[in-house]
Amino acid sequence: MAARAIWKGVIRVGTLRVPIRLYSAVEDRDVHFRLLHEKDQTPVRQEMVNPRSGKPVPSDEIRKGYEVARGTFVILTDEELDALEPDDSRDVRVTRFVGADAIGHEWFERPYYVGPDAKGSADYFALAQALADAGKEGIARWVMRDREYAGALRARGPHLVLVTLRHADEVVARADLRPPPFRKPTEKELRLAEQLVGALQADFDPGRYRDEYRKRVLDFVQAKAKGRRPRLPRPPRRTKPSSLLGALEASVRGVRKERKRA
Amino acid sequence: MPERNGANRAFWSGTVSFGLVSVPVVLMPANRSGGARLRMLAPDGTPLARHYVCPRDERALADDDIVRGYEVRRGKFVIVTDEELDALEPKKSREIDLREFVPAEAIDPIYFERAYYLAPADESAKAYALLASVMERTKRAGIATFVMRGKEYLVALVAERGIIRAVTMRFADEVRSARDVGLPERPRTPATRVRAFARAIGAHRGRALDPAELEDTHAERVAELAKRKLKRHEDVVRVERAEEPEEEIDLLDALRSALRAPGRAPAAAPGRRAGGRRRTRKATRRKKRAA
Numbered sequence: 001m002a003a004r005a006i007w008k009g010v011i012r013v014g015t016l017r018v019p020i021r022l023y024s025a026v027e028d029r030d031v032h033f034r035l036l037h038e039k040d041q042t043p044v045r046q047e048m049v050n051p052r053s054g055k056p057v058p059s060d061e062i063r064k065g066y067e068v069a070r071g072t073f074v075i076l077t078d079e080e081l082d083a084l085e086p087d088d089s090r091d092v093r094v095t096r097f098v099g100a101d102a103i104g105h106e107w108f109e110r111p112y113y114v115g116p117d118a119k120g121s122a123d124y125f126a127l128a129q130a131l132a133d134a135g136k137e138g139i140a141r142w143v144m145r146d147r148e149y150a151g152a153l154r155a156r157g158p159h160l161v162l163v164t165l166r167h168a169d170e171v172v173a174r175a176d177l178r179p180p181p182f183r184k185p186t187e188k189e190l191r192l193a194e195q196l197v198g199a200l201q202a203d204f205d206p207g208r209y210r211d212e213y214r215k216r217v218l219d220f221v222q223a224k225a226k227g228r229r230p231r232l233p234r235p236p237r238r239t240k241p242s243s244l245l246g247a248l249e250a251s252v253r254g255v256r257k258e259r260k261r262a
Numbered sequence: 263m264p265e266r267n268g269a270n271r272a273f274w275s276g277t278v279s280f281g282l283v284s285v286p287v288v289l290m291p292a293n294r295s296g297g298a299r300l301r302m303l304a305p306d307g308t309p310l311a312r313h314y315v316c317p318r319d320e321r322a323l324a325d326d327d328i329v330r331g332y333e334v335r336r337g338k339f340v341i342v343t344d345e346e347l348d349a350l351e352p353k354k355s356r357e358i359d360l361r362e363f364v365p366a367e368a369i370d371p372i373y374f375e376r377a378y379y380l381a382p383a384d385e386s387a388k389a390y391a392l393l394a395s396v397m398e399r400t401k402r403a404g405i406a407t408f409v410m411r412g413k414e415y416l417v418a419l420v421a422e423r424g425i426i427r428a429v430t431m432r433f434a435d436e437v438r439s440a441r442d443v444g445l446p447e448r449p450r451t452p453a454t455r456v457r458a459f460a461r462a463i464g465a466h467r468g469r470a471l472d473p474a475e476l477e478d479t480h481a482e483r484v485a486e487l488a489k490r491k492l493k494r495h496e497d498v499v500r501v502e503r504a505e506e507p508e509e510e511i512d513l514l515d516a517l518r519s520a521l522r523a524p525g526r527a528p529a530a531a532p533g534r535r536a537g538g539r540r541r542t543r544k545a546t547r548r549k550k551r552a553a
Contacts, residue, residue, distance in 0.1 A: 002444025013462045023443045029436050036331040037316040044314040050304040051311045057304050065303040066488035074488040075497040084483045096468025103471050105429040106292040106377035113443045125451045130459035158448035159440045163371050167478035170296040172514050179424025180382050180521050182391035193396040196281050197363045204364040207434040209407055213414035216350045225334040232349035251281020
C-alpha cells in the first residue's frame with residue numbers, strides 16, 4: 001500500500017524545477033505507555049496549573065513568555081509570534097552540492113523520501129541519477145508547515161531522499177576537541193587489532209539486527225494480559241577485565257576457531 | 263515509583279568490547295535541544311506547572327499515584343513496573359559489543375538518529391586509543407546493539423582524529439523502503455535531462471557545511487523581539503521563582519575535560535530542577551519510555 005505524501009513542493013536547482021512529494025521514511029515502532037492513576041487504572045489528564053493559586057488555567061488564558069533574565073519574562077502574543085513565522089513557499093532550494101561525506105553524522109535528523117509529482121517524473125529520475133553519478137549531495141532549504149528546514153538531498157538507489165539537518169545550536173561542535181592524552185598503541189597491538197577487525201568485517205546490513213528488548217517487553221505485556229506471571233530473567237553479572245595484549249591474542253584465536261567451525 | 267537505574271545520570275557509562283578487549287567509556291550527547299524557549303505563563307505572569315489529574319475524581323495526583331500502563335486493547339491496560347522493565351533488559355545492557363566492522367562510508371544516513379561522543383572512562387585510555395586507531399586505519403565502523411534508558415539501539419562507532427563517536431540508528435523495521443512508500447520504478451530517463459542536471463550540479467559545487475548557515479533564524483527572531491519589547495518596557499513581568507535554577511551542563515566543557523583527562527568524566531548530572539518541572543520530566547520519561 002502506498003503511503004500518503006505529507007507535503008508537495010518543487011525542487012529548484014538553478015533554473016531547473018522538479019515537482020516532488022515528500023513521504024516520511026520513518027515508522028514509529030516504539031512501545032508507548034500511558035500514565036494511569038494507580039487506584040482506578042484511569043489514564044491521567046494533563047493540566048496546566050498556576051502554582052500560586054493551585055488552580056488550573058484554561059488554554060485560552062495561557063500566555064507565552066520568553067525569559068530574558070531569571071524571573072523576568074517578556075510576554076509574546078500569538079499575533080507577534082505568527083508574524084515571525086517564515087513565509088509560505090513550495091520551493092525546496094538547493095543552494096549547492098557537496099561531497100557525499102561532507103556532512104557529519106551529528107547533523108542528520110530525520111529522513112524523508114522524495115517522490116516525483118505526477119507531472120515531473122522524468123526530471124525527478126534525471127536529478128537522482130545525476131546526483132548518484134557525481135557522488136554529491138545537495139544542501140537544500142525549504143519551509144514546511146511554518147518551519148524553516150535545511151536538509152541533505154541524496155540519491156538512494158534510483159530515488160531521492162531528503163534528510164533534515166539540525167540547527168547549529170543543537171549540535172556540540174567537535175572542531176576544537178582533542179583526543180585524550182593516551183599512550184600510542186604498539187605495532188604489535190595494532191596488528192592484532194587489525195586482524196580482529198578483519199575477521200569481523202562485513203557489509204552494512206541493518207536487517208541483521210533486531211530490537212530484542214522491544215520484543216521482550218511486548219511479549220511480557222501480552223503474557224501478563226492473559227493473567228500469566230511471566231518469569232523474569234536474572235540481573236546480569238560483570239566479567240573481569242584482562243591485559244590488553246592478552247585479550248587481543250585470545251580474541252583473534254577465538255574468531256579463527258569460530259571461522260574454522262563454520 | 264522509584265527513579266529508574268541510570269535515569270538520573272546525564273551520561274551513559276559502560277563498556278565497548280571487541281573480541282575480548284573491553285574499553286570503559288562514557289557516552290556524551292553530541293546533540294541537544296534547541297529552538298526558542300517559550301514558557302507557558304498564567305495571565306499574571308506566573309510560570310505554569312504541569313499537573314496530572316484523574317478525570318474520574320478530578321483529583322490532582324502525586325507521583326506515587328501514577329503507574330505506567332500498556333493498552334492491550336481499548337480501555338484495557340497492563341501495568342508494567344520499573345523493576346519488570348529492568349529485568350527485561352538484555353543481559354549485557356552495559357555493554358556495546360562490536361560484532362561487525364563495516365566500511366564507514368557505507369552507512370546510510372537514513373538510519374541515523376542521534377550522535378554521541380565517547381570518552382575513555384579509565385585512567386590509561388590504552389584500549390580506547392587502540393580501538394580509535396584501528397577503526398581509523400581500516401576506515402571501518404563498529405556495529406552493535408545496546409540498551410540505554412529503557413530503549414535498545416543499533417549503534418555505529420566511528421573514529422576520527424583519535425576520537426570515537428557513536429551514532430544511534432533506527433532498526434531496519436523502523437525505516438520504510440521506497441517500495442513501502444510506493445515510489446515508482448525508474449522509467450527510461452532521457453540522457454539529455456541527466457546531463458542538464460549534471461551541469462547544474464557542477465555549476466553549484468560548494469564548500470563543506472558551515473554551521474553558521476544552520477543558525478536557527480526563527481529562534482533568533484523570537485529572542486530579538488523579546489529584547490526589543492524589554493527595552494520599551496512592554497509586556498514585561500517579573501516573578502519570584504521558588505524553584506532552584508537548573509544547573510545547565512555545558513556539554514562542550516564536559517567533553518573537553520573528559521577527553522583531556524580520562525577517568526574524570528562527569529558520570530552524574532548535577533541536581534535536576536526541583537518541583538513541578540522535575541515531576542513532569544520524570545512522568546514524561548515514563549510515558550515515553552519505550553523498549
